[in-house]
Amino acid sequence: MLQKLHPLLICVLLIALGVVNTFAYAPYQYSFMPLLTLPVLALAIWHAQSPKQAAWFGWSYGIGWFGLGVSWVHVSIATFGGMPLVFSLGIMAALVAYLALFPALAAWLAARFGRNTVIAFPVAFTLAWVISENLRSWLFTGFPWLSLGYTQTTGYLAPWAPLIGEIGITFVIAYFAACWVSITHKRFVQPLLAVALIAISPLLATFKGWELSGEQQNVVLVQGNIKQELRWDLEQELPTMKKYMTLTRPYFGDSLIIWPEAAIPQLEHQAQPFLVNLDMLAAENNSAVVTGILDIRYNVGDYNGMIVLGQDQKQNVVGSYDYYQTNRYRKHHLLPIGEFVPFEQLLRDIAPFFDLPNSSFSRGDWQQTNLTAKGLNLLPALCFEIAFPRQIQANFGAKTDLLLTVSNDAWFGDSIGPWQHLQIAQMRALEFGRPLLRATNTGVTAIVNADGTIAEQLPQFSDAVLKRPVDLVKGYTPYSQHGDWPMYFVSLILFGWLLALRRNKTNTH
Secondary structure, three states, rough: HHHOOOHHHHHHHHHHHHHHHHHHHOOOOOOOOOHHHHHHHHHHHOOOOOOHHHHHHHHHHHHHHHHHHHHHHHHHHHHHOOOOOOHHHHHHHHHHHHHOOHHHHHHHHHHHHOOOOOOOHHHHHHHHHHHHHHHOOOHOOOOOOOOOOHOOOOOOOOHHHHHHHHHHHHHHHHHHHHHHHHHHHHOOOHHHHOOOOOOOOEEEEOOOOEEEEEEEEEEEEEEEEHHHHHOOOOHHHHHHHHHHHHHHHHHHOEEEEOOOOOOOEOOOOHHHHHHHHHHHHHHOOEEEEEEEEEEEOOOOOEEEEEEEEEEOOOOOOOOOOOOOOEEEEEOOOEEEEEEEEOOHHOOOOOHHHOOOOOOOOOOOOOOOOOOEEEOOEEEEEEHHHHHHHHHHHHHHHOOOOOOEEEEHHHHHHHOOOOHHHHHHHHHHHHOOOOOOEEEEOOOEEEEEOOOOEEEOOOOOOOOOOEEEEEEEEEEHHHHHHOOHHHHHHHHHHHHHHHHHHHHHHHHHH
């Protein structure tokens, strides 16, 4: 049927299906959507008259997919970027057009290597999609948002995550979609394999690799709900710190307390009196506080980081904090524009959007020691970093007890962005088999179980505190030990098979 439609009509249809695909993600979570929309793209690529036309089909799907899916970015540009609406919409259009290049690349590769061979197309489409998604996750520092596997964070395919991770789930979804081409040619071997990969998903839960240890830790997450326009107002520094202290004080007592990203609105060296007092108060009450804070050090660097105050070990009766302590984390994966400005000398003078406060940070190390608080080892990820599983895997160790991410999603207002951010964090818990603590300024603050489900969360845009005992676990998921390498190995074998198939076909002719 698709081959009878004009290519422009196919493009319009694919744009619409890309929009529909966004509803597979949080907060909607209709996780079956990619299994309906992606097969149509695969069929369109198969019937394309050339790889170039296939690329246009992929780009059209991407325009709809990212046009709605990352619309939350416009909130920060329009509200805090200081740009006229026409320019902010232009920036969004450029971002969406850029992101759509990756499904366009996948479509071009699939058409180039598999369009004329029914047996090869499902594999070619799957490998092309996985390659393009991997490229999207690191090119220009990477933007892996809305990868297909996240649709299954709480979906039917979630049990695959501890084995092959989010990118592995993306592989399964893409393969299933491409196999519809085989069905239209009455070839059923590969479609049956794809159905089997999906059907066995519930059975994989027994291979997750971890179990409850029987131990618990009381955790307190503090959501200050400071309006974004007030966070760096000099007159609001002391009221903000007082607010966090007031919210926290009733919950001291054998607790691991987490404050959000840059919860303390002073630079670390300026906030020493407050930090030393909080350090002693936490230790006296058998507690530890982990907070986000900015740190500027002459001849060293400017960092967005996290520090630990109070008890680093449970037996300590005095505070452990020191300005020169190594028990700290410095953000590695910086957010373009928000934390560093590419082509800085050129862009900073164009518009206020390119000169936001605190947008010139130094990069922390790729591998850093886990934070130690209350005798537990916490693997930290600051804000956007939680979207990069390779970074988490590089810092995951035998003693890692909890995953920790702090953020400030006030930039994105009442949009779908914060909910997608939480969904991504849930996938990390599922992949690595560790409970995850997520403290944010305005929400969504939540405790996530090691199976990726939400134990409890706070409502957005409220001054609130979440206190709950967290069940600790022992053991390791296969993904935490091997990362994406098994999927790379399988992909390499399949790519070799594709090349051999093409060579045999060439020799035959």
